[in-house]
Amino acid sequence: MFLTETLRFSAQALRANPVRSLLTGLGMVIGTASVILVVTISLTSRDYILEQVEGIGSNIIFAYFVTAGPTTPAADADYVKMADVEAIRTELRSDVVAATGVMSNAGQVLIEGRPQDVKINGSDQDYQSVRNIVISSGRFLDPGDVTRREKVALLTDHLAERLYGSRAGALNQVLRLYGLQFTVIGTFHEKVETFGQSEVDRDTIVIPITVQRYFTSLERIDPLYVQVRSPREVERVALRVQEILEARHRPGARYRVDTLTAILNAAKNISLILSLVLVLVSAITLLISGIGIMNIMLVTVTERTREIGVRLAVGASARKILLQFLAEAMMVSLIGGLIGILVGVAIPLSVGLFADIRIPISWVAIVVAFGVSCLVGLVFGILPANRAAHLNPTEALRYE
Numbered sequence: 001m002f003l004t005e006t007l008r009f010s011a012q013a014l015r016a017n018p019v020r021s022l023l024t025g026l027g028m029v030i031g032t033a034s035v036i037l038v039v040t041i042s043l044t045s046r047d048y049i050l051e052q053v054e055g056i057g058s059n060i061i062f063a064y065f066v067t068a069g070p071t072t073p074a075a076d077a078d079y080v081k082m083a084d085v086e087a088i089r090t091e092l093r094s095d096v097v098a099a100t101g102v103m104s105n106a107g108q109v110l111i112e113g114r115p116q117d118v119k120i121n122g123s124d125q126d127y128q129s130v131r132n133i134v135i136s137s138g139r140f141l142d143p144g145d146v147t148r149r150e151k152v153a154l155l156t157d158h159l160a161e162r163l164y165g166s167r168a169g170a171l172n173q174v175l176r177l178y179g180l181q182f183t184v185i186g187t188f189h190e191k192v193e194t195f196g197q198s199e200v201d202r203d204t205i206v207i208p209i210t211v212q213r214y215f216t217s218l219e220r221i222d223p224l225y226v227q228v229r230s231p232r233e234v235e236r237v238a239l240r241v242q243e244i245l246e247a248r249h250r251p252g253a254r255y256r257v258d259t260l261t262a263i264l265n266a267a268k269n270i271s272l273i274l275s276l277v278l279v280l281v282s283a284i285t286l287l288i289s290g291i292g293i294m295n296i297m298l299v300t301v302t303e304r305t306r307e308i309g310v311r312l313a314v315g316a317s318a319r320k321i322l323l324q325f326l327a328e329a330m331m332v333s334l335i336g337g338l339i340g341i342l343v344g345v346a347i348p349l350s351v352g353l354f355a356d357i358r359i360p361i362s363w364v365a366i367v368v369a370f371g372v373s374c375l376v377g378l379v380f381g382i383l384p385a386n387r388a389a390h391l392n393p394t395e396a397l398r399y400e
Helices: 002-016 018-057 082-091 143-147 157-164 209-215 231-248 261-303 305-313 318-354 363-389 393-398
Strands: 060-067 096-101 103-111 114-123 133-138 152-156 174-177 180-190 204-208 224-228 254-259
Touching: 018 261, 018 318, 018 363, 060 231, 082 096, 082 224, 082 231, 103 157, 103 174, 103 209, 114 209, 133 157, 143 209, 152 157, 152 174, 157 180, 174 204, 204 209, 224 231, 231 254, 231 261, 261 318, 261 363, 305 318, 318 363
Parallel strands: 114 204, 152 180
Antiparallel strands: 060 224, 060 254, 096 224, 103 114, 133 180, 152 204, 174 180
16 A cells, blocks of 8 residues: 555656656666667677678688798699599598689680670589579589589679679570680579678689689699588688698698688677677666766755655654655656667667668567666665655755
């Protein structure tokens, strides 16, 4: 009964000054909404960064020849060969999903009647899965294409549209490369755009590596890709790849073997730091909101000093006075917090409705935001409530 009366009196007191109550709660709305939005933004950015890195391949190893030694010139035998790819497949068959190599060359094709430079990459059937290549139309290379040295080619989507107007229109077209006729069997793009930082440019053609070998002066695989079965085994397998390459070539030849694990860990650390910074900013906003509630409640205590004196004179205990003013502070904080939660959830949901973007909303952030709202109202309401409870009844009744 006492709790019901306390809440009723608190609601009446807040309704008596609606504008003040609204402005006081507004700070709480902004603070709580910012907590949810900040966590949502940090989660979205983290997921996006990790998706981009993992889209390239979090369990991918790539290797290439670096140098033959400080004073020794590089020789043909130093470069990574097709036989090295086969050796890694054989020796690490239980640890890897696939291994493949890329042999690159430059070429020209006629686009709108003019010869234009393109990149020609030779690879095999494993290249699609290892590099997360997405087929837009047609098909990728199969083992028969590589074994029989078929004159077939795949075009990047961009090149297909430049040459034939559309991706589907490129299928079964005959393309002239190295003076020979190649049949276009498919078009593709990278699952995650590398913006020309990999061996795939916007205008790239992929042909069987067994065909590419005839049109390159040196047999040089650059890079060699290995897809490991488990991300936990990446570092160990990378060391084995290094050992295999160095054992198969002359002493002094050095090979760089890299993974995306370091980049993935760096991305996770960056997103964590970003989240902590943004949460700190939100905490400062909530702190300011709490100080605002405390200031308004102190003003309210001063304005209602005579009322407090009357209640104390007719028998109200200091505890009841304290609970009433504490309930008012908590009510402002909770209502503001609940509205803030609704705003913080509604904004990401509305963005998802108008754009094809998945924005994760953390239930933990909602619970934390609600809990912090309660805590702010309690902590910053104690001082004004305690001051009201300890007023001298006689002095309070004389207050004008």
